[in-house]
Amino acid sequence: MAPAPTAGADATPPHLLLVPFPAQGHALPLFDFAALLAARGLRLTVVTTPANAGDLVPLLTAHPNCVHPLTLPFPSHPSLPAGLENTKNCPPVYFAVFIHALAALHRPVLAWAKEQSEHPVVAVISDFFCGWTQPLSVELGIPRIVFTPSGVLGTAVPHSLFRRHVNKRPVERDDGFKVTFPKIPGEPAYQWRELSMVYRTYIEGLAEELAGESQSLKQNFLWNLESWGFVSNTFRALEGRYLDTPLEDLSFRRVWAVGPLAPDTDAAGERGGKAAVAAGNLSAWLDAFPEGSVVYVCFGSQAVQTPAVAAALAEALERSAVPFVWVVSQDGVVPEDFEGRAAVAKRGMVVRGWAPQVAALRHAAVGWFMTHCGWNSVLEAVAAGVPMLAWPMSADQFVNARLLVEDAGVAVRACAGGIGVAPDPNDLATVLADAVGEKGSVARARAKELAGEAAIAVRSGGSSHQDLEQLVHEIRML
The missing domain is CATH 3.40.50.2000 (Glycogen Phosphorylase B;)
Known part of the structure; x- marks a missing residue:
């Protein structure tokens, strides 16, 4: 801005x-x-x-x-x-x-x-x-x-x-x-x-x-x-x-x-510290997939999934047959042999530790973002025009999920959510398949529309730009 x-x-x-x-x-x-x-x-x-x-x-x-x-x-x-x-x-x-x-x-x-x-x-x-x-x-x-x-x-x-x-x-x-x-x-x-x-x-x-x-x-x-x-x-x-x-x-x-105060890709990259996968490598992997076909899965830097939750998610990803990138925290777990099977099938990538999320969400191949609905992740997805599969865990995330699904129309619910709550793999697989298919078209279109509105908000004359300038003016008046 x-x-x-x-x-x-x-x-x-x-x-x-x-x-x-x-x-x-x-x-x-x-x-x-x-x-x-x-x-x-x-x-x-x-x-x-x-x-x-x-x-x-x-x-x-x-x-x-x-x-x-x-x-x-x-x-x-x-x-x-x-x-x-x-x-x-x-x-x-x-x-x-x-x-x-x-x-x-x-x-x-x-x-x-x-x-x-x-x-x-x-x-x-x-x-x-x-x-x-x-x-x-x-x-x-x-x-x-x-x-x-x-x-x-x-x-x-x-x-x-x-x-x-x-x-x-x-x-x-x-x-x-x-x-x-x-x-x-x-x-x-x-x-x-x-x-x-x-x-x-x-x-x-x-x-x-x-x-x-x-x-x-x-x-x-x-x-x-x-x-x-x-x-x-x-x-x-x-x-x-x-x-x-x-x-x-x-x-x-x-x-x-x-807002949105979502950083650009360069600024976001500086925050990653020791990246598990360089942005260029992930981008090259995504280049092999059609536009909007890949689901990016990440639940933030602090949420660690239990083995039961990780197993349910892995099974759903395999059953749905959707291409995916699954970012796992340093302390996270992935079912045994899952990563190898995904690599052999050339349909999935598991990233351990930090990933270049802003760059990934802005890659043309990424069509959906399965997220815990943390507000920073939400705004990064909104700015990128990517619809979300809402899986809230705690904090303000259930409130954010309701806003995204019911008010904004840029998300669908992946599961009931909550720390340690494992979804039914069959139900989650259906949600994934429907999202990348025709049933997800409305949310995809609305996400692109909202991204345009977000870009306008921070430009000169936009609502967020005006609020910022008004605040700075009032501070100067002090």
Whole structure:
């Protein structure tokens, strides 16, 4: 998203403090947003810790005069292993503890900010898991903007849960128990198991010694509702229904929709670290297949499938006879001999570790994306014009799946989803075969249409471009 022409650079550009949440799916889109702000001449200081500082290198390299790191020690906590500075290896039950521990950065960040007399901070932009920056901004007498790596719907749902304190527990965890969201357009409803694990862990109760951390999790979301507004990685053609009117579940706060922030193929490649398969090799393999015939399968960097789930997926891929690329995490499992059989049949490829997802989705041979519906993956598929086979696991993914299937029409449900829930191989094989066949034509056409709308949104004059320029203007007015 290129910056609009300006009359001239400010003599003293506004200085913003950015506080990312140390999880890849949260930090990377915030860095993409930071790049847009830096390209418009704003001065940015980004809070990081030693183990996470490397993630900032591409942003610092691209904008050395505008972006500066503030590296602070990660706060220790007796319930967290020493050296744990991001959520990659954090057990779900300790997620609230991690958020609670990170909040201890409040004091050193406040002390640093008070020393910035030459370039005082005019606003804080922080992830929605960094609610502690709201009282920080109050102490500094400046506004705080919440950055959400989710869409508007995916942001409103958890805030609604904490705001209303939905606390009715299903009998014996009955999956039929549903929670309705009456203040959200369409009044969506989700089964208890489809709600964020963060909220379910909070409501079902942590160990007694972690009760304080659990309460701080609720306070985190309530603090967000006191902010100046929300910046969301979304766009009006995808979520206009939830942008047209301020939402009560977001305390009627302003939402600037500035997405999609999906990176280009080069930027995405830099993030891969040690790639298991070079982009060129995967592209060469895909070149052998007709347009739109291959299903790309990937469930994100953190979801590890159980052997039962992996076996069901492998069997479905073989029965469906569709060409596929299956990306398996470093700790993931693949049924014995499956990879060899796929190679012999010259119909499938298994990629272990990282894969060039953005480049793969934009290859002409890739016609469908089987995904966990993590928001970053969703937007990468949307930007590429690739329809999705929705297989949500946790977090905001069930909410995203509903949006994609029922609102946007760019996805079909692969299975009921959920961590460890194995689909029926026959049913999944049918879904795969139908998707690449004539039955998938409507979703394919709608995906291409939405990709065009996404491209227009970030161009000069587009809805996301206008929201971004308006936000930058209001920051300059501070």
